[in-house]
Amino acid sequence: MQKKNSATIYDVAHRVGVSLATVSRVVNGNSNVRDSTKRKVLDAIEELGYHPNAVARGLASKKTTTIGVVMPDITDVYYSELARGIDDVANMYHYDVLLTNTDEDPVRETMAVNNLASKQVDGIIFMGNELDHEVVNTISGVNAPVVLAGSVDSEKKLPSVNIDYVEAIKEAMEAVIKNGHDRVAIVTGPVEHAINGMHRLVGYKKALEEAQIEFDDSLLFSTHQDYAAGLQVAEKILATGATAALTYDDEVAVGIMNYLRDHGKKIPEDFEIITSNDTKFTIITRPQVTSIGQPKYDIGAVAMRMLTKLMNNETIELTQVKLPHTLERRGTTLN
Amino acid sequence: MQKKNSATIYDVAHRVGVSLATVSRVVNGNSNVRDSTKRKVLDAIEELGYHPNAVARGLASKKTTTIGVVMPDITDVYYSELARGIDDVANMYHYDVLLTNTDEDPVRETMAVNNLASKQVDGIIFMGNELDHEVVNTISGVNAPVVLAGSVDSEKKLPSVNIDYVEAIKEAMEAVIKNGHDRVAIVTGPVEHAINGMHRLVGYKKALEEAQIEFDDSLLFSTHQDYAAGLQVAEKILATGATAALTYDDEVAVGIMNYLRDHGKKIPEDFEIITSNDTKFTIITRPQVTSIGQPKYDIGAVAMRMLTKLMNNETIELTQVKLPHTLERRGTTLN
DNA sequence: AATGGCATTGTAAGCGTTTGCAATTTACTG
DNA sequence: CAGTAAATTGCAAACGCTTACAATGCCATT
Numbered sequence: 001m002q003k004k005n006s007a008t009i010y011d012v013a014h015r016v017g018v019s020l021a022t023v024s025r026v027v028n029g030n031s032n033v034r035d036s037t038k039r040k041v042l043d044a045i046e047e048l049g050y051h052p053n054a055v056a057r058g059l060a061s062k063k064t065t066t067i068g069v070v071m072p073d074i075t076d077v078y079y080s081e082l083a084r085g086i087d088d089v090a091n092m093y094h095y096d097v098l099l100t101n102t103d104e105d106p107v108r109e110t111m112a113v114n115n116l117a118s119k120q121v122d123g124i125i126f127m128g129n130e131l132d133h134e135v136v137n138t139i140s141g142v143n144a145p146v147v148l149a150g151s152v153d154s155e156k157k158l159p160s161v162n163i164d165y166v167e168a169i170k171e172a173m174e175a176v177i178k179n180g181h182d183r184v185a186i187v188t189g190p191v192e193h194a195i196n197g198m199h200r201l202v203g204y205k206k207a208l209e210e211a212q213i214e215f216d217d218s219l220l221f222s223t224h225q226d227y228a229a230g231l232q233v234a235e236k237i238l239a240t241g242a243t244a245a246l247t248y249d250d251e252v253a254v255g256i257m258n259y260l261r262d263h264g265k266k267i268p269e270d271f272e273i274i275t276s277n278d279t280k281f282t283i284i285t286r287p288q289v290t291s292i293g294q295p296k297y298d299i300g301a302v303a304m305r306m307l308t309k310l311m312n313n314e315t316i317e318l319t320q321v322k323l324p325h326t327l328e329r330r331g332t333t334l335n
Numbered sequence: 336m337q338k339k340n341s342a343t344i345y346d347v348a349h350r351v352g353v354s355l356a357t358v359s360r361v362v363n364g365n366s367n368v369r370d371s372t373k374r375k376v377l378d379a380i381e382e383l384g385y386h387p388n389a390v391a392r393g394l395a396s397k398k399t400t401t402i403g404v405v406m407p408d409i410t411d412v413y414y415s416e417l418a419r420g421i422d423d424v425a426n427m428y429h430y431d432v433l434l435t436n437t438d439e440d441p442v443r444e445t446m447a448v449n450n451l452a453s454k455q456v457d458g459i460i461f462m463g464n465e466l467d468h469e470v471v472n473t474i475s476g477v478n479a480p481v482v483l484a485g486s487v488d489s490e491k492k493l494p495s496v497n498i499d500y501v502e503a504i505k506e507a508m509e510a511v512i513k514n515g516h517d518r519v520a521i522v523t524g525p526v527e528h529a530i531n532g533m534h535r536l537v538g539y540k541k542a543l544e545e546a547q548i549e550f551d552d553s554l555l556f557s558t559h560q561d562y563a564a565g566l567q568v569a570e571k572i573l574a575t576g577a578t579a580a581l582t583y584d585d586e587v588a589v590g591i592m593n594y595l596r597d598h599g600k601k602i603p604e605d606f607e608i609i610t611s612n613d614t615k616f617t618i619i620t621r622p623q624v625t626s627i628g629q630p631k632y633d634i635g636a637v638a639m640r641m642l643t644k645l646m647n648n649e650t651i652e653l654t655q656v657k658l659p660h661t662l663e664r665r666g667t668t669l670n
Numbered sequence: 671a672a673t674g675g676c677a678t679t680g681t682a683a684g685c686g687t688t689t690g691c692a693a694t695t696t697a698c699t700g
Numbered sequence: 701c702a703g704t705a706a707a708t709t710g711c712a713a714a715c716g717c718t719t720a721c722a723a724t725g726c727c728a729t730t
Contacts, residue, residue, distance in 0.1 A: 006478065008686055019710045024688060032707060054454040055399060056686030058390040059715045066433070066454070074415045074422065084410050087436050096454065098401070099434040101422050119389040119401070119431065143341065227619055254619045261621070281619060284562055284589045286596070343716055354680045359718060367677060391716030394685045673729080680723070688714085695708065700701105 007048040015044045027052055058120060066096045067307065068116030068124040072104045076225070077279040078250075078296065079127055082149050085300025086125055093308045095122070106132035117142045123307045125149050125300075130193035131158075145310035149303035150296075154194040159310065159319040161303045165195060168292045168325045169203030169246065172274045175327060176244045177211045179272060179334050184244040185237045187221040187252060196222075200248060223252055230255015238263070244272040250281040253289050257332060273332040287331025295323050342383040350379045362387055393455060401431045402642065403451030403459040407439045411560070412614040413585075413631065414462055417484050420635025421460055428643045430457070441467035452477045458642045460484050460635075465528035466493075480645035484638035485631075489529040494645065494654040496638045500530060503627045503660045504538030504581065507609045510662060511579045512546045514607060514669050519579040520572045522556040522587060531557075535583060558587055565590015573598070579607040585616040588624050592667060608667040622666025630658050 013023045018037060025033050026041045033041075044050070058064040069086055071079045083099075090097050098121060100112040109128060113135070116124055124146040126139065131153040139146050139158065148160035176184050186204050188196040201220070208215050218240055223229040230252035237245055237256065247253040253275035257267055265271050267287060275282060275291045282289035302321060309316055329335075348358045353372060360368050361376045368376075379385075393399040404421055406414045418434070425432050433456060435447040444463060448470070451459055459481040461474065466488040474481050474493065483495035511519050521539050523531040536555070543550050553575055558564040565587035572580055572591065582588040588610035592602055600606050602622060610617060610626045617624035637656060644651055664670075 010686075020687080021689075021710060021712095022708085025709090028688085032709095034708060037708085051449070051453045053394075053686050055390055055393040056715090057688075059388075059394050059685085059717085060687040060689080062688095062715075064390060069434075073419070074409060075412070075419050077410070077412065080409050080415050084408070084436065087409065087434070096450065097434050099404075099422070099432050101419065114386070115431065118386045227615065251615070251619065258619070258621060280562065280586070281615075284586065284593070284616060285620060286593060345716075355717075356681080356719075357679060360679090363718085367679095369678060372678085388716050391685090392718075394687090395716075395718040397685075397718095671730100675728095676726090678723100678725075681721085683718105683720090685718085686715105689711105690713095691711085693708100693710070695706100697704100697706075699704085 006053075007050040009050070009052070011048055012041065012044045012050050015048065016040050062120075063122055064120050065094055066098055066119070066121050067304075067311075068098045068100065068112075068119070068121040069127070070100050070102060070109060070112045070116070070124065071127040072129070073101055074099065077281070078277045079150075081279070081296040082127060082300035082303075085297040085302075086149065086304045087300075088297075089301045089304040089308075093304075095308075102128065104128055104130070106135050109135045110138050113138050113142060113146075117144065123147075123311045125303055125307060126158075127151055129189055129195055145307060147303050147307050147310065150299050152194050152199065154198060156320060159306060159316065159321075161299050161306065161321040161323060163292075163294050163299070163325040164322045165199035166203040166206070168276075168294075168327075169200050170207045171327055172246055172276075172292055173204055173207030174211075175329075175333065176246070176272055176274060177207060177213070179244075181244040181272065182211075182213050183216070183219060183240070183242045184246060184272075185219045185221060185240065185242040186246045187223055187233055187237070187256075188248040189225070190222055191220075196248070204246065223249075225249040225252060227251045227255045230257075231259050234259035238265075243270070245274075247273065247275045248277075250275045250277045250279045250289065250291065253291075253332075254281055254285055257285065257287075257289065268332050268334050272334065274327075278328055282328070282330065290330045290333040291328050293326035293328040295325070298323055341388075342385040344385070344387070346383055347376065347379045347385050350383065351375050397455075399455050399457055400429055401433055401454070401456050402639075402646075403433045403435065403447075403454070403456040404462070405435050405437060405444060405447045405451070405459065406462040407464070408436055409434065412616070413612045414485075416614070416631040417462060417635035417638075420632040420637075421484065421639045422635075423632075424636045424639040424643075428639075430643075437463065439463050439465070441470050444470045445473050448473050448477060448481075452479065458482075458646045460638055460642060461493075462486055464524055464530050480642060482638050482642045482645065485634050487529050487534065489533060491655060494641060494651065496634050496641065496656040496658060498627075498629050498634070498660040499657045500534035501538040501541070503611075503629075503662075504535050505542045506662055507581055507611075507627055508539055508542030509546075510664075510668065511581070511607055511609060512542060512548070514579075516579040516607060517546075517548050518551070518554065518575070518577045519581060519607075520554045520556060520575065520577040521581045522558055522568055522572070522591075523583040524560070525557055526555075531583070539581065558584075560584040560587060562586040562590045565592075566594050569594035573600075578605070580609075582608065582610045583612075585610045585612045585614045585624065585626065588626075588667075589616055589620055592620065592622075592624065603667050603669050607669065609662075613663055617663070617665065625665045625668040626663050628661035628663040630660070633658055 009023050013020045026038045102108040188200050191197040223233050234256040278291040278293045282291045348355045361373045437443040523535050526532040558568050569591040613626040613628045617626045
């Protein structure tokens, strides 16, 4: 049971009969303090139940040992796994995490970043499908390092860690094409978003090109990222005569799958599906969903590690990190 | 594009030719400042790109407009939905959220609470299945209000918001019993945890008693909270001759379901399942899983609202809030 | 024109630490 | 034992803001 009115560094100093500076030194473990006095101070701290006031510390030292995390939605399994990676290494380096949900709204993203700045965070990790120009601007204006996790900025100005989306989608496409499909639907988010237009779609088209299949834009679908959206888009996909689909969201994939099965399609025999995020959803369904494998936790962890270096003013050789991806073959694809 | 070296309140005051106090007053929107000077100050703030330093503010005012959230795992859909409710109303009241994952480790929970205290948070929301005595102690020792969300402390000392677990489980049991089952397995976490031993199990037994069915402790299972655990426990459940199961975790429920179906059981005809958390998992599977319906988002939201009152020193009539639950009948139960 | 009272603004003392620099001790050297 | 370097400590100024309290200005009253 600790005391309600916590003691201050002054109380400790006074009790031991040393100066504030000395107490501060032992608390911060650094510098040279004689062992005997260090012990006395430590004892006093124990007895008084002294806990340093982090706010005062932050003001004096200009470091808060707090980082900000900006994410679309804590409820989204994909992002929450990134966040877990972030949090774990943040703790490892003794940083606390200030969390903000933005629902990918640029306005809220901007506000979040500014707010974090005013809270004097030592660094920021930013997640989100698209980096609005405005958002990039305010990010670069902030007086703290920022790294993107699982997000790309088209100008590649900001440090980031991702997988190679182009390559990943291309490989998924190749796998499907190899299985004999030449009409494969691709469902993503808004094409204006770089990650869709400049990565997913590009990978898709590359695979098409190599297989000498004409691109048909009626096979391109844009949806929300949820189960219901999958259910809805499935019918339209069927109407195009597509026999396979690549999806950017696991819930959407499952929605499509369930719809198709309910309408008499056999999966994977009649229709193949490959999704992108390899979340739990792909495991618990029957059949399980084939997916691009992303080291989600690691993306977060590496991003955070990178941030610690930046905050420490270490120079970083590579600022655009691409982590390896895989193709997890499961029940929605043949062989 | 804002300036890197942000201006201080002093710069603003100096530029306008007023005192710090006046600037502070307009920034805090309060008090009485002549309209003309207020305008001048606002202009200067705009021109200098002044953003108040929240750390300095916190030190001076002893309020950080930050709350701490302690949760088992951000990756767990159940908790992340609570967290979303918390975050939304926190924002509504202009609080930021400091997030900590504990994996339900009492040691880490204690550290987390102490750490948040030293960061001078204005309040804390605590989530976790079990409240270790030690943890309750350090919580009560903290100089900031704390409310539990989706967690019970056996001594009912701490403010909390939950559903009525006893009642909810009892109702689920009754539904299953009514369908003719008299051997229904119950799978929960460690019975030593209050929420299991004192709530879930009690509700289960009550229903049993009313139906005049003898309690058989070989039907009681304790597992981890994941899909694999469900797969594993399923076999044992089958061995007991049980024809239905109540689970405390949705992933476990799905694991059991998939295992049983793979072993030739028809669901719900041969075996009924009711789970507890009504997460997305219960929707995307075929069949969909019948579940107790919990207002997860609301539990978080109400807890946070309660915390704002506490932080504001308002008196609260009811500190043990129970939100209404439902029974979402889906495909793993008959009728 | 003096008086009282409210509205507005300024003064300055904190808030609890950190930290550069100076002062004091202690340890060595010859 | 003087003298100097090294190890310990203390001083006091920040850090950027809030907030009692005091001071000033202004206006209506009488």
